[in-house]
Amino acid sequence: MLVGELLEQLVVDAVRTALGVEISRAEALVRPSAPERGGDYQSNVAMGLAKGLGRPSRDIADAVVSAVDPAGMLEPPTVGGPGFVNLRLRDDWLGAQLTALVDDDRLGVPQAAHPQRVVVDHSGPNVAKEMHVGHLRSTIIGDAIVRMKQFLGHEVIRRNHLGDWGTPFGMLVERLLEVGRVEGEDLNAFYRAARAAFDSDPEFADRARARVVALQSGDEETLAHWRKLVAESQEHVERVYRALGVQLTAADSYGESFYDPFLADTVDELGPLLQESDGALCAFRDGESAPIIVRKSDGGYTYATTDLAALRYWTQDRDATELIYVIGAPQRQHLVMVFATATAAGWLDERHRAVHVSFGSVLGDDGRMLRTRSGDSVKLVDLLDEAVERAAAVIGERSDLDVSAVARAVGIGAVKYADLSSSREKDYAFTWDRMLATDGNTSVYLQYANARIRSILRKAGDTTGARGIVVHERTERALAIALLRLPAAIDAADRSCTPRTLCGHLHELAAEFSRFYEGRPILGDPSRLGLTRLTSRALVLGLDLLGIAAPERM
Ligand code: ARG
Secondary structure (H helix, E strand, O other): OOHHHHHHHHHHHHHHHHHOOOOOOHHHOEEEOOHHHOOOEEEOHHHHHHHHHOOOHHHHHHHHHHHOOOOOOEOOOEEEOOOEEEEOEOHHHHHHHHHHHHOOOOOOOOOOOOOOEEEEEOOOOEOOOOOEHHHHHHHHHHHHHHHHHHHOOOEEEEEEOOEOOOOHHHHHHHHHHHHOOOOOOOHHHHHHHHHHHHHHOHHHHHHHHHHHHHHHOOOHHHHHHHHHHHHHHHHHHHHHHHHHOOOOOHHHEOOHHHHHHHHHHHHHHHHHHOEEEOOEEEEOOOOOOOOEEEEOOOOOOOHHHHHHHHHHHHHHHOOOOEEEEEEEHHHHHHHHHHHHHHHHOOOOOOOOEEEEEEEOOEEOOOOOEOEOOOOOEOEHHHHHHHHHHHHHHHHOOOOOOOHHHHHHHHHHHHHHHHHHOOOOOOOEEOOHHHHOOOOOOOHHHHHHHHHHHHHHHHHOOOOOOOOOOOOOOHHHHHHHHHHHOHHHHHHHHHHOOOOHHHHHHHHHHHHHHHHHHHHOOOOOOHHHHHHHHHHHHHHHHHHHHOOOOOOOOO
8 A cells, every 4th residue: 555545544443443433545634744734644534524523623633643553654643733633654664665665666656456458549640741739749648648557557559540541531642643752741731732732623623532432442553542641641750759759659550541441330330329410320419519420411431430430449349448538628529429429339338438638739939829930830840859959958068978869868858748747638838948947847857866866876886785774854754755655646647647746746756855965965875875766766767657768867
């Protein structure tokens, strides 16, 4: 059990003994506190119970405190204010816990009790279109979720729902035939040219429409051209994935085309749930909103049909028990309707669950959607190049470093961390100076903290063999407690698919370390060196779960 859980249990037991009342662990209301306020943790259980029991909370707290069994873990608890129960961990207990972490390569993070088969739908760029910052958030947040789930022992399937199918491919294939190749590096220009031809040239438009029919009926020649387009885009996005250092590869692509063979069956199976409207088949209507169309009046299928087919495939054929959709907030209503339809169809149930991990837009300095000066949405490759250049400037000229490797770790890390540490559901402003600040809640700050620790450990010879960790003074205790809270921070980030919680904890840990460091010398003190080494391991692990590298030297 994690520290917080152990304390909750002590309070639950004390409440039973003192008051004969059975409460849940959550009702123990245990929260991290601070020694200045009387404890490392605090329980507000007395306030929670006062009304129901008709007794002053202070009385209840006194009764609970006298019944708490400190179990070698706690100093005798005290009561503060209107009835806070202050819980202070014993120094020897802390020391023993920290000592145990030295040989634990999971740093106290338990494996999931019930491993799930989790599908993380993320990234989802569109073929023959430039990947933009909107896809950036999905890719970065999705990758962090993938890493956390893997570390917790779940079976994770990375799923990249590439937009590689549907009516635009008629005009795109025709354009490809006209010009022979996708011009230059600029996929957006290619897409725009195809669209312009489609809108202005009726003959081109006719050919494009015929092409869609050929594509969907499996015409080999058309498919060959289509594959060429998909392959070009796949290469393009893989360059971005490699630059970002995310786990996604071509093997994780389950594009819309993958589900094409299942669309007709999916609609059949939905049969009884569908209604006809002007020749189209519709499912689920939520109040005023338009229903989702699963088959258009011309017999064509839609984005929603594909998502339903995918959901059916992953739950029914692949028995995935948790489906996580990392998709921007504008698609909320779409997913609400898809999930409701899938629930009605029996594809989602107690055992197979789906969640929408929603996120806001990326805004520029001006508070508007991030755009280039010419008004186009920003190209991701350019953005990442700029991040690395700016990071190199922050690091400066150094002869003792592989500056380009460190700049990559710092620049890419900054882009990811800025995203991961902001409120996921809200829009966030992309501000270079803030994300590359060397103090504050940034990845550079964490990377510097770790590099500083690594240099101390190198000086110490890194072979101190520190086994016994003893904690005593205030900053040692605070650092020790922050280290023990890492598992809870990871658990909270994982549960809510909000890496921000983990970012906040790592920042706190690094800040505790610097207070500890300013205290007494570390070199020559095996216990303090042990704490120092654990701090580095925790930072490296935490950053790794966020998909961020931690250079040894900076
Ligand atoms: N290609 C879509 C877009 O760019 C994102 C796909 C998200 N995943 C999904 N299963 N619908 O908006």
